[in-house]
Amino acid sequence: MSEYLRPVFGRTPTLGYVSSQVLLDAGVVNRCRRRVHLEHDPNMADVPKAPTDPAGAQRMADAQAHRRTVADRLARGLGAQWAEVPAGESAADRERVTLALLSAGAPYVWGGLLPADPLGGRRGGVELLVRSPYGGYVPLIVVRHKVSDPGSGARTSPLSLPYPGGARSDPLRKVRPQPRDQLRLAHATRLLQASGFAATGRATGGVIGMDADVVLWHDLDAPTWPNGRTALSEYDARFADRLAVARAARAGADPLARPSRIVECRTCPWWQTCESQLRDTRDVSLVVRGEDATALRGVGVSTVDKLAELDPRAEPPVPLVGMPFEDSVLLARAWLRGMNLVRRVERIDVPRADVEVDVDMESFGDSGAYLWGCWLSGADVDEGQGYRAFATWEPLPTEDEGRSFGEFWTWLTGIRVRARARGLSFRAYCYNELAENRWMLSSAERFAGQPGVPTVAEVKSFIRSGQWVDLFGIVRDQFLCANGKGLKTIAPAAGFHWRDPEAGGENSMRWYRDAVGLDGDEPQPDQRRRLLEYNEDDVMATWTLRGWMSSEGAHELPFAGDL
Ligand code: SF4
Secondary structure (H helix, E strand, O other): OOOOOOOOOOOOOOOOOOOOOOOEOHHHHHOOHHHHHHHHOHHHOOOOOOOOOHHHHHHHHHHHHHHHHHHHHHHHHHHHHEEEOOOOOOHHHHHHHHHHHHHHOOOEEEEEEEEEEOOOOEEEEEEEEEEOOOOOEEEEEEOOOOOEEEOOOOEEEEOOOOOHHHOEEOOOEEEOOOHHHHHHHHHHHHHHHHHOOEOOOOOEEEEEOOOOOEEEEEEOOOOOOHHHOOHHHHHHHHHHHHHHHHHHHHHOOOOOOOOOOOHHHHHOOOHHHHHHHHHHHOEHHHOOOOHHHHHHHHOOOOEHHHHHHOOOOOOOOOOOOOOOHHHHHHHHHHHHOOOOEEEOOOOOOOOOOOEEEEEEEEEEOOOEEEEEEEEEEEOOOOOOOEEEEEEOOOOOOOOHHHHHHHHHHHHHHHHHHHHHHOOOOEEEEEOOHHHHHHHHHHHHHHOOOOOOOOOHHHHHHHHHOOOEEEHHHHHHHHEEEOOOOOHHHHHHHHOOOOOOOOOOHHHHHHHHHHHHOOOOOOOOHHHHHHHHHHHHHHHHHHHHHHHHHOOHHHHOOOEHHHO
């Protein structure tokens, strides 16, 4: 136990912990304003909400594990200077211990919960509080994303010197803009100021990122934000707005935030509630989301009906950023007919071939690509039609990834060669080539020389050839879609449905962890089967989609020009 913890237990200092008032945490400044309202409206307390999605829960668990790893490393390096607030205690106890440690002048306090600030309406903690040699503390957070890029000029200090005084201009790193990190630091700074424990001088905060190799220091008073704003002034403006929304909701006053569809709605637990309200009011955001909906409402185009009445070829009443104005009007007209998908073109054109292969790759973060799935169809080339998978089940990163990629490439090349030898045309298809291209190129580079692995030039030549077709580009150019153009959204229009009700990229990350025993557990064969089935369904989805787009079925969709 740290020397700073010994005298703490048993003390009962007076606390500012207040539970009945509106107290907002740091995340509120990035949260949907309507969500802030709903979370503070007493009438919404018992309304059913969607549970946290498993992928979100996994992300939280991963972040927690990362923080623990970094904490253990820092604690080993800092020895007796390190103090830790026990995580399992009640909020009041954690606050009490934090206050005592800060009052005792502990140099480094991990896991602190700062005294709530009822006047300012905020509460929260921070991973590490670092004592300044001039008195007071600066906040330091630990995050599970990249915080710098190759370059120069970032202010960093080694992990062995996790305080601003140890920072130097880094010749190898530049700051990767991560606004959320800076806003979190600003929140902690305001809490430190309210409790009288903030360091004097310029507001500063540190971040340890995914690589956990250095501490990156942000000057929160520097005018690095748009229009000369600082991280602190941006935070203050956003926080004041959210606080007003929350207080109005708590008081039962006129809501300061109405629902409007944004990207976050997809994973928001309140979507059912908001969607029903949006449908009742026929809100324009059902067709154009985000700032475009706000802009249209601002000029009186508040409903889908009003948007549909406009002339799609006329000048837009207000500039839109998310989609062309003409598309928005046509989508509104389609929505009124109960359609979320319409044709942009009279005849849909999908390049086809005698021999066709649908390809889908599964990767795990930046660690590697562990599975290349293929669905062979078309003319006979002396190879069984249907699905095959080229996979490694050794936990990534592993050299065995090169073996599976080499086998995939050898098989694909074999099909191409045999098709050519028989005078048959060949094409391979994927949905959104960015990921497949990235990992084909990266695998060729990383596993150069291994059996079957092509050169980077060979991969580039294939990618540039007409034999590699990105269906996503074809869908984007030939359809108008109100709900996005992802394969999971589009393929059901072609009549395809995934067998697994939880099928999705984020969930597949969780399955992968279990499949290979990434967390130190026994590998789970049933999760491997699940991943293979999911991958097989993905390639069957593109195969089905292509067939549908080439058929009359897709031409039964309304043509935008007729709306
Ligand atoms: S569903 Fe959308 S509008 Fe409603 S609270 Fe969530 S993010 Fe906000």
